[in-house]
Amino acid sequence: MNRxxxxxxxxxxxxxxxxxPHYLAKVEKKGRTKDELHQVIRWLTGFTEKTLxxxxxxxxxxxxxxxAAKVNKNAHLITGVICGYRVEEIENPLTQRVRYMDKLVDELAKGRKMEKILRAE
Incomplete structure (x- = not known):
């Protein structure tokens, strides 16, 4: 890999x-499950479990x-700070999507209700 x-x-x-593995360890350490993590990732990406x-x-x-992902139409509702940056202000689209996922994993690990994490309307 090029540096x-x-x-x-x-x-x-x-x-x-x-x-x-870091995502999984983070959520499991806080009492959440692999299935919940996959649900969050699938919501963001539109992937099936097999594709994931x-x-x-x-x-x-x-x-x-x-x-390859079909990013959820409600992903823009993901806001807040991750790694010192406001996710809604990140200009690079790929970096923003990765940080969206980081933010969702953080919310899951912090015990937020799944309906809130998945931005249910």
Whole structure:
């Protein structure tokens, strides 16, 4: 993997499979389940469970992951601060989508109700 100092490029080149175990550990440590994590990821990406499993076990970069995704029409309702940045103000679309996922995982780990996480209207 090429190394770059551009954070947007670093995110684009990271594999989903390398980050997924951290998502899972974070939510399970707080008493949430793998099924709940998958529900959140599927809501954001539009993936089926089978497609999600392929990305978990594959070498898909975040760029490829989100190119294949059909991002939920309500994703723009995800707001707040993650990694020191307001997700709604992130200009790079890919970085914003990755941070959307980070934010949803954080909300799940913090015990937020699933209806709120999934921006049910």
């Amino acid at each position: 770059t100092n551009n954070p947007d490029e670093r995110i684009a080149q990271m594999t989903f499979a390398s980050v997924y 499993q392929k990305h978990i076990s594959g070498e898909t970069t975040f760029q490829q992951f989100f190119q």
